[in-house]
Amino acid sequence: MTVSLAVPDVLVARAQAGDEAALEALYRAFETPVYNLARRMLRRPEDAEDVLQETFLEVVRNIKQYRGEGHLWGWVRRIASTKALMRIRRDQLRATESLDDEPGGRAMHVGANLDLERAFEVLSETSRAVVWLHDVEGYTHEEIAEQMGRSVSFSKSQLARAHARLRRMLNEDVGGATL
Amino acid sequence: MMHCTMEDLGALRAGEGSVWARRHIITCAICQAELEALYQRVAQLKALPTLRPPRDRWPAVRAVMNSERARRRRSRSAWGGTLAAAALLAGVLLVQPSILGQSGNLHAELTQAKQQSATLEDSLQHYDVDGRVLSGHCAAVVAELEDRISDIDGTLATLTQRNVGEQDAELVKLWRQRVGLMRELVTARATRARYVGL
Numbered sequence: 001m002t003v004s005l006a007v008p009d010v011l012v013a014r015a016q017a018g019d020e021a022a023l024e025a026l027y028r029a030f031e032t033p034v035y036n037l038a039r040r041m042l043r044r045p046e047d048a049e050d051v052l053q054e055t056f057l058e059v060v061r062n063i064k065q066y067r068g069e070g071h072l073w074g075w076v077r078r079i080a081s082t083k084a085l086m087r088i089r090r091d092q093l094r095a096t097e098s099l100d101d102e103p104g105g106r107a108m109h110v111g112a113n114l115d116l117e118r119a120f121e122v123l124s125e126t127s128r129a130v131v132w133l134h135d136v137e138g139y140t141h142e143e144i145a146e147q148m149g150r151s152v153s154f155s156k157s158q159l160a161r162a163h164a165r166l167r168r169m170l171n172e173d174v175g176g177a178t179l
Numbered sequence: 180m181m182h183c184t185m186e187d188l189g190a191l192r193a194g195e196g197s198v199w200a201r202r203h204i205i206t207c208a209i210c211q212a213e214l215e216a217l218y219q220r221v222a223q224l225k226a227l228p229t230l231r232p233p234r235d236r237w238p239a240v241r242a243v244m245n246s247e248r249a250r251r252r253r254s255r256s257a258w259g260g261t262l263a264a265a266a267l268l269a270g271v272l273l274v275q276p277s278i279l280g281q282s283g284n285l286h287a288e289l290t291q292a293k294q295q296s297a298t299l300e301d302s303l304q305h306y307d308v309d310g311r312v313l314s315g316h317c318a319a320v321v322a323e324l325e326d327r328i329s330d331i332d333g334t335l336a337t338l339t340q341r342n343v344g345e346q347d348a349e350l351v352k353l354w355r356q357r358v359g360l361m362r363e364l365v366t367a368r369a370t371r372a373r374y375v376g377l
């Protein structure tokens with residue numbers, strides 16, 4: 001999703017002064033892109049809703065610290081992606097989710113001509129996060145690695161493995177290269 | 180014949196391919212097609228529909244924000260009077276949580292927890308000390324308790340929004356947790372107040 005969310009400076013200033021209506025206006029401006037980002041990264045819709053709430057709690061608590069460097073959406077998006085990644089890490093610790101063992105994925109890619117959206121849903125949350133942040137949101141591998149607390153090569157290999165999986169699931173046979 | 184791996188293709192896409200990959204892609208139709216497919220997938224991902232939140236979470240955010248603001252205001256307010264505070268503290272700490280214990284009457288328990296919570300909130304207003312009097316350690320304890328109470332308030336606001344029934348045990352559990360945290364907060368404040376000799 002391409003987002004060009006320009007927020008008037010005066011609205012930001014009012015929000016920084018604690019104006020509740022201005023804070024709500026910021027919420028309304030960003031609720032959908034924040035939810036969409038979290039929902040694409042996370043498997044459960046209710047987790048994405050929680051990330052939306054946690055993100056805006058942090059926004060209202062810290063908006064005074066926003067100094068206007070870069071777009072406000074960049075600042076909000078950074079908070080949202082950090083929250084979503086924290087949730088993935090926490091879930092991994094709890095459920096020991098394997099990085100490349102997507103539930104249902106193995107059964108689904110055999111002969112199934114999935115559409116991209118469904119294939120993407122099958123990826124592990126870690127893979128989804130890396131693909132979404134890199135390919136759609138335009139984060140660099142360095143930024144992803146820093147946010148995930150992993151190495152740059154981890155981010156690169158996760159992206160490559162995710163694409164190889166997507167390609168297999170989509171049954172794209174463009175000539176038989178073994179990837 | 181050796182072809183590009185997906186990692187090679189990703190590097191080529193970023194303009195960082197190895198010397199071998201950059202030479203190979205010029206002559207290999209298979210890898211050219213794979214690279215094109217990769218571009219196509221990324222374009223399709225970017226074109227996926229925007230997913231919208233199914234519920235409005237602003238009321239929950241606002242509830243937490245307002246409860247935090249109220250607490251900050253209180254912690255700035257001046258000390259109200261030692262005797263009144265001591266009397267209130269004695270009263271508050273006598274309020275016990277589980278009179279209804281195993282009665283199973285969730286509604287009554289919920290009502291009781293809400294009342295206790297309100298009583299504790301009121302009492303805080305009377306013997307909160309000025310924020311500057313708190314030691315670093317005490318302030319950290321108080322801030323931690325206030326954060327946990329705020330988080331519970333956020334969850335409660337969300338549950339209310341989902342129209343969770345009053346009989347719901349989860350709701351009672353959360354309100355009880357809130358009462359427990361409020362009691363700790365009152366104790367933390369009061370202990371400090373005595374210590375500094377107010």
Ligand SMILES: [Zn+2]
Nearest residue numbers: 182183207210
């Ligand atoms: Zn090739």
